[in-house]
Amino acid sequence: MRNRALCVVCFAAVVLTGARLSAPPAPPARASAANDAHPAARYYPALVWDVQGDQLLMFAGSDGTLSNELWAYHPSADQWELLAPEGDVPPPLEQTSAVWDSSARRMLVFGGRADRPAGLQQLLWQYTPVGNRWSLIQPVGSPPPARTGHSAAWDPVRERMLVFGGSVGEASQTLDDLWVYDTNSNSWSQLPPSAGPGPRQGHSAVWNTGGDEMLIFGGGSFRAGSDANAEVWAYSPSDNTWQLKNSSGGPAKRLRHAAAWDEARQAMLVFAGCCSGTGWFNDVFSYSLATNSWTEHTPAGIVPPYTNRVRATWDPARRRMMVFGGIGQCFLKNDLWAFEPEANRWERLSAAESHLLVREGASAVFDDRANAAYVVGGCDGSTPGNSVMRIDVLTGATYEMVTPGVRPHSRSDHGAAWDPVGRAIYVFGGRGPEGINAGYHHDLWRYFPDEDRWEEVRTGTESPGSRSDMAMAWDTWHGQLLIFGGVSGGGHYGDLWAYRPIENQWVPLTLEGTKPAARGYPMGVWDSTHGKFLVYGGWTQDETFAKVLFKEVWAYDPATASWVRYDQPAPYPSLRSKTRILWDETGARLLLIAGEVSESSQFDSPHLENQVWAWTLERNSWTLLEPGNAPPPRYQAAVTIDAFGRPILIGGYCINRYCGDVWALDLRVNSWVTGGDFAPDLPELAHHRYLPLVAR
DSSP states (O other): OOOEEOOOOOOOOOOOOOOOOOOOOOOSSOOOSSTTOOOOOOBSOEEEEETTTTEEEEEOOBSSSBBOOEEEEETTTTEEEEEOOEESOOOOBBSOEEEEETTTTEEEEEOOBOSTTTOBBOOEEEEETTTTEEEEEOOBSOOOOOBBSOEEEEETTTTEEEEEEEESSSGGGEEEEEEEEETTTTEEEEOOOOSOSOSOBSOEEEEETTTTEEEEEOOBOOTTSSOOBOOEEEEETTTTEEEEEEOSSSSOSBBSOEEEEETTTTEEEEEOOBOTTSOEEOOEEEEETTTTEEEEEOOBSOOOOSOBSOEEEEETTTTEEEEEOOBOSSEEOOOEEEEETTTTEEEEESOOEEEEOOOBSOEEEEETTTTEEEEEOOBSSSSOBOOEEEEETTTOOEEEOOOOSOOOOOBBSOEEEEETTTTEEEEEOOBOTTOSBTTBOOOEEEEETTTTEEEEEOOSSOOOOSOBSOEEEEETTTTEEEEEEEEETTEEEEEEEEEETTTTEEEEOOOOSSOOOOBBSOEEEEETTTTEEEEEOOEEEOTTOOEEEOOOEEEEETTTTEEEEEOOOSSOOOEEESOEEEEETTTTEEEEEEEEEESSTTOOSOEEEEEEEEEETTTTEEEEOOOBSOOOOEESOEEEEOTTSOEEEEEEEETTEEEEEEEEEETTTTEEEEGGGOSOSOGGGOOOOOOOOSOO
């Protein structure tokens, strides 16, 4: 089965209470021998294999800021080394191309995009490991036009670098020209055009050593919208001709993937990629020239997450494809993977810290035992996905979980909650392309972070209807999952359900008397101090279909099976939607963070807020905390609270942009911290959360 995913959107956020604090387990990635020496996460790096030096060279790339760093990975030591070359160093670049000239033992780098005003490049550079030196090459003749998104391959027989296609910056200006740099004459020349692949960018190129030809795969021209392809073309330098080799029976159409030539099996390997309506991929295919056919590999064990804008090269000594960097489902990646075709397996090499990109509407829970927050889903508002990110609170490091095996369908706006006894994250509902009712889901999943494993929960009994944007929390007093309200294609819900894992069944909690009105987008949290399920806000529509917001707090007591409504006197938070709430055990209070705010229940002229409010049940009153160093205003963020009693704020939608930042609120000094100040300064202050194991 072909692995495919779509980039993630919004997920409902919930808070948790955890288990007894103990020593955290090791992070999911195996740390390198020199843990402080590792490339930062990036996309579009240039990658080559230095055959003589038996090392991988990685140059340039971007995490939003262009880089001109040069790194070497030494496989014998499983260790990265940041090089400091002398000479004329290239400017920071992305989408440059690189090949390894084995005759002269040097890396050749051409083109790419530099920062403005320089922009697209047409310069040719060389790096020689012997002497650790960069040089700008001055070839004879006119160089190729400046470009990005092109491919390059090394012709070892003629000692030439071939450059094909790319873009001059606009989608409508994709190229189909073929150029060669001849090292013997130190000259550029354009090869006469012949009937070939046509304009494309985001494709890949490898050199077929057995057939003396360049192979290219995939890419797109963007001249007719989303038009990625799955074609294999071969260019033969002996007669200067192109030939279409294959266009079906293999990978789905794609671009921004990675490719390498498997010298041992004389096959082209293609990994990952994305876009053009086909989603994101983490599959591996090999194309055999001998049979003109594709084979899909289905490795056992762990596999890399869905990735695009990634690069690969071939390690001939160990007969494996090396893959580095790229963009995962809203993560920038700096993990290094090796795929061994003969063993049909992936191995994750070196450290694998990732960088959070943009996370609107993600869910977050906290595991006290691991001192880690887990962030499920979230993206830039385009299409939903199903990835999991771990944030280690003691270091601030982030890791994308590998998560082999089955996963939930891609979805957004679902609920999530942490079961500290079963050590599982429960995920319910949401909406996505595979939803059964107008795109809405009603399935229940649980994720076990200790095992990096998903499991679908099948009860065989009546369950809540398909919905998204519900209030959801884990009742630690009774060991059950509670959900209330939500949205579906047919309107808003006002029902209350409990999932009880011991019986493995959903139970509808049909109540008489006072209870909340049906609503979408309510926020839910478990009050572990008083043993109540708190629900705040949400909205519905009146008879004119105008949005009407709620501002009261409701408390459901499982012991008495009853709701209590709390209407607060002023001051109280302005009416808002897409806010987040959590429970502060230390202060025995509900905390409300950020949101899309309106002064009117009709939600007129909304604006974003970064306020923090606190509500206490005993006094039934709100207090504006006004912490210092506040993050930018936002909505649809993910929130949780760590073992140090600090609210954690992750991503969301900020003004005119999606956020990828992580903040912690130190309530002792009433101030937000981020970046290098994120890690707690006094780890010994972590509070232990002891959980009742029987119903009260």
